[in-house]
Amino acid sequence: QVELVESGGGLVQAGGSLSLSCAASGSIFSLTAMGWYRQAPGKQRELVASITLSGRTNYADSIKGRFTISRDNNKNTVNLQMDSLKPEDTGVYYCNTNPSVMNWGQGTQVAVSS
Numbered sequence: 331q332v333e334l335v336e337s338g339g340g341l342v343q344a345g346g347s348l349s350l351s352c353a354a355s356g357s358i359f360s361l362t363a364m365g366w367y368r369q370a371p372g373k374q375r376e377l378v379a380s381i382t383l384s385g386r387t388n389y390a391d392s393i394k395g396r397f398t399i400s401r402d403n404n405k406n407t408v409n410l411q412m413d414s415l416k417p418e419d420t421g422v423y424y425c426n427t428n429p430s431v432m433n434w435g436q437g438t439q440v441a442v443s444s
Contacts, residue, residue, distance in 0.1 A: 332356030332432055334425055339438030342415055350410040350438055352425030358432065359406040365428035366399060366410045369437070370421035379410060380428040393419070415442045 338350040350366070365380040378390045379399040387399050398411040408425050422437040 332358055334432060334435035336423060336425055336435050336438040339423060339440045341441045341443065344416055344442055344444050346415050346442070347411070347413045348415065348440060350412065350423055350425075350440075352408045352410075352435075354406045354408070354425070354432075358427065359408075360403055363428040364401055364408045365426060365430070366397075366408070367424045367426060367430065368419075368421045369424070370418070373421075375424065377428065377430075381408065412440070415440075417442045417444045 333355045335353045336350065338348060340348060342348055363380055363382045365377050367375050368378045369375040378393050379397055380388045381399045381401050389397060396414045399408065401408045412419065420440060420442050422439050424434055424437040426432050426434060
């Protein structure tokens with residue numbers, strides 16, 4: 331069974347940084363694009379960053395220039411470096427394929443204080 335495990339969240343002040351990591355079990359990781367999704371309080375989950383197998387990236391306008399997605403195809407991991415964090419970045423962050431076809435993991439909570 332394919333599993334996604336996110337880690338690295340926490341509480342940080344505005345302007346700070348966090349580094350999220352996602353470990354994916356199973357062979358699907360090496361076959362598809364991956365993404366980081368965010369669910370802010372009271373809002374629907376949204377795709378904020380994605381990366382193709384070849385490393386091409388795409389970002390939501392709200393995080394462009396502040397977040398960097400990367401992947402290690404040998405380790406089946408996808409990471410999200412988050413810099414210059416803002417209170418509106420608060421939410422639960424999940425990884426999944428793009429488009430999302432795997433069961434969602436637990437996610438990792440990110441809280442940014444002003």
